[in-house]
Amino acid sequence: MAASPCAGTRIAGLGAYRPVTVVSNEAAAQKAGVTAEWISTRVGVEERRHAGEAETVVAMAVAAAKEALAEAGPAAGGVDVVLLATCSMPSPMPNGAASVAAVLGCTAAAAFDINSACSGFCHALAVADSLIRAGTARGVLVIGSERMTDWVSPKDRNTGPIFADGAAAALVVPSAEPMIFPVAWGSDGSQADLIAISRASGHMEMTGRKVFRWTTSALATVMRAACERAGLDPGDLRAFVPHQANLRIVEALRQSLAAPDLVTATDLVSAGNTCAASVPLALHALRERGEVSSGDPVLLFGFGAGLSYAAQVVLCP
Template structure:
């Protein structure tokens, strides 16, 4: 017998304010047609003034706890993925811990940009497998609207704010791919490409927050290659085939990238959870937001095999294969 990390609850939160492409087109040299054609995005949510990343994260986490039927005091680990923390320190996870009343266990942030949730999920899974935690909250939360250059039409139309969360609990498994829970995770990074997607500020370099900068074509090219390889890695590690996957829940960056990944897997788009049209790119929050939506509306069901994959600045990329 081995220990597996089961997803026993999912939750999400989107800020109330919805910003359409038409609203952006009134401020930036762009159009609804241009944005949809290149990205598939139609709208995004934006945090209200005074609404912090920790606020979004806390609301998503509470919904996940409610779905799992457990209290915050039952949580003994919080791993929060974000590239837009409340403050340089303390961690946003520490604030969420205080908000939820689950004191004492470790709480920390993981920064891998859009791959952050997969990174955080892997970290929490390893804590559980090592016997250092029994119940973990894994959260992806972002307020990317705070680091966008609103005069750069190539980037400001791409991103939105939101948060998603899952509750993991330790459970026994037999070590086969038929187990429930996280079956395998695979993480990668290549810092040689750090200048292709970055924020031009930081405490050590400029003593400012900075704004997002991206070389879109190069990012797109690397994404197609890296995501395909990390998906193959997950399948090879478990002896499974693309046809065994019930649902693909990808990072929601660009509809064309998502469709390209589905084609490589031979998956019909009906088996791909897609929220990019309504959420835009919410970085570390995009996968848990999409997963929570698909669980809530009944598409993703107990026993089904779900593949999570993402790529982000760094470059970082990763995958997780989970049986619900």
């Protein structure tokens, strides 16, 4: 589809998919050799969703994308690009985005995966914004979809009770005014081994304490930079939607913004850590509960394996 540069972009529709199976803390704790109280106190999760056999990364992505497209309605136009943020495909080839595009009938769309783990959706949203502003595309589907339960051991207390499955999607389209503001992002590959897939076990391993220290000490400036690039102070925001890693991390980041009236997403309490899907799932949940409204400025912030991070202010669709 021919396109031309535009002044800005916006999210025209949001969609989400949460697997059917709900796993309680009691069930997760039994496998991990801890107590349910240990999980809720240390992490903040009370229950999580685990995908069934048919709920693949692609299938969940398609379900979320269909909802986003339906909400956008006529604004959807055509989809030129499908971006799938995921780190949990069962194999590196074929990519998941092409399969998603095929199922959706976007047969001519460019389609590729973005693996920035837990910051993947925010990275993909920034790419979508740039593609449309440059005139390369007119409609970009940005999807975060994960089956983290395929990559963690339920016996590992550091990962098994925490990570979960799900998907969420956003349709990004041109706008006369910017509604997705410039991203503040980066990485620290010198610490990439803190979250990695073990060659020995084939499972994800995480050094939780060091990740906690990095997140709570190094990333406050990133969030403030994103606000500055949007021309806002943290106090001007309606909501803060960080990656749903750990309630203690979420609270520490919220406090560093020094904006006590911020609505702060805590989706992990009922959804667990869904990696690249966590930020859009949390935004979708806030909107479903009426805690944010169309046009509200919201700070999205993804961070995790890599170590990578990305933050941007968006106006809620």
